[in-house]
Amino acid sequence: xxxxxxxxxxRVLSGPGARHDVPGELERLGARRVLVVxxxxxxxxxxxLAGALGGRLAARFxxxxxxxxxxxxxxALEVARGAGADVVVAIGGGSAVGLSKALxxxxxxxxxxxxxxxxxxxxxxxxxxxDNGVKTTRRDPALAPGTVVYDPELTLSMPPGLTxxxxxNALAHAVExxxxxxxxxxxxxxxxxxxxxxxxxxxxxxxxxxxxxARSRLQQAAWLAGLxxxxxxxxxxxxxxxxxxxxxxxxxxxxxxMLLAHVMAFNLPFAPAAADRLSKVTGGDPVAAVAALAxxxxxxxxxxxxxxxxxxxxxxxERVVAAPYPNPRPLDPAELTALLEAAW
Numbered sequence: 001x002x003x004x005x006x007x008x009x010x011r012v013l014s015g016p017g018a019r020h021d022v023p024g025e026l027e028r029l030g031a032r033r034v035l036v037v038x039x040x041x042x043x044x045x046x047x048x049l050a051g052a053l054g055g056r057l058a059a060r061f062x063x064x065x066x067x068x069x070x071x072x073x074x075x076a077l078e079v080a081r082g083a084g085a086d087v088v089v090a091i092g093g094g095s096a097v098g099l100s101k102a103l104x105x106x107x108x109x110x111x112x113x114x115x116x117x118x119x120x121x122x123x124x125x126x127x128x129x130x131d132n133g134v135k136t137t138r139r140d141p142a143l144a145p146g147t148v149v150y151d152p153e154l155t156l157s158m159p160p161g162l163t164x165x166x167x168x169n170a171l172a173h174a175v176e177x178x179x180x181x182x183x184x185x186x187x188x189x190x191x192x193x194x195x196x197x198x199x200x201x202x203x204x205x206x207x208x209x210x211x212x213x214a215r216s217r218l219q220q221a222a223w224l225a226g227l228x229x230x231x232x233x234x235x236x237x238x239x240x241x242x243x244x245x246x247x248x249x250x251x252x253x254x255x256x257x258m259l260l261a262h263v264m265a266f267n268l269p270f271a272p273a274a275a276d277r278l279s280k281v282t283g284g285d286p287v288a289a290v291a292a293l294a295x296x297x298x299x300x301x302x303x304x305x306x307x308x309x310x311x312x313x314x315x316x317x318e319r320v321v322a323a324p325y326p327n328p329r330p331l332d333p334a335e336l337t338a339l340l341e342a343a344w
Contacts, residue, residue: 014150033058035085039092059083067130068098093117111145118166120226135246152216165253170222177228178274197221235327237263261291270329303344313340
């Protein structure tokens with residue numbers, strides 16, 4: 001059976017100061033009434049854009065939430081419809097991007113997305129939404145933003161902790177693409193380059209947060225990693241972040257950072273090609289390399305520290321095994337509970 005590689009239509013603008021081209025992009029799209037969605041950390045950039053838009057600014061919504069709760073989307077939808085918005089601009093991390101996709105799914109509005117973290121979801125056709133503590137994920141080419149603007153200057157204000165966890169989030173997209181059942185030569189190349197650059201650039205960014213060249217490289221790596229996420233099916237690692245995050249309202253990037261090395265240790269013995277590539281990228285033990293980066297985080301580094309109850313772990317394992325994502329290692333509830341115990 002043939003493997004399939006599908007490239008989504010997307011216009012990408014990148015480079016220092018690229019955010020200043022957003023009004024021109026909106027003009028190109030024929031936008032007349034712009035809804036700006038922004039996370040709190042991106043308020044300054046949203047203020048700047050609002051000023052540049054002038055009378056074309058229809059409304060702002062500054063309350064996107066992690067895991068895209070449907071009740072928040074309903075509030076934003078009411079604002080968008082009340083303002084007669086015909087395009088959405090999202091500025092911020094994964095919460096803003098997720099809300100933008102959710103709005104586009106309900107209205108058909110075109111999206112212009114300006115990421116300020118390394119989430120990577122801006123170039124994917126994937127949307128995860130949470131309702132009553134359950135996160136469901138769907139994939140549809142119509143969900144992918146049509147224009148993405150990468151401006152590394154917008155990442156300069158990221159705190160060191162978020163820089164670390166967000167970059168490890170991007171790395172997780174690349175790692176899972178290497179053991180995906182629908183991996184291709186193209187996704188292998190993207191994933192290998194993304195992992196190489198994340199692991200090389202992240203220590204430089206952490207040592208010199210104001211260094212724009214390393215920030216630019218890390219942002220470009222996140223773009224490549226996001227393309228991996230767009231073109232391959234995710235496995236156990238992403239499923240765990242979705243199930244745990246939806247059940248307990250946990251921060252997405254922190255979950256990625258603390259779980260990745262554990263899932264790599266679990267899966268790599270069953271994914272020799274991925275293990276070989278990652279060993280070459282790290283020049284040694286890839287699990288140890290990722291674990292060392294994760295341990296450097298000054299916030300919570302275990303599920304227990306995040307407040308996940310230990311007695312809830314078997315139930316999480318059972319939920320994952322009941323509807324597993326494709327994964328190189330067969331899933332057994334006891335073995336999966338042991339993985340979660342190690343992360344706890």
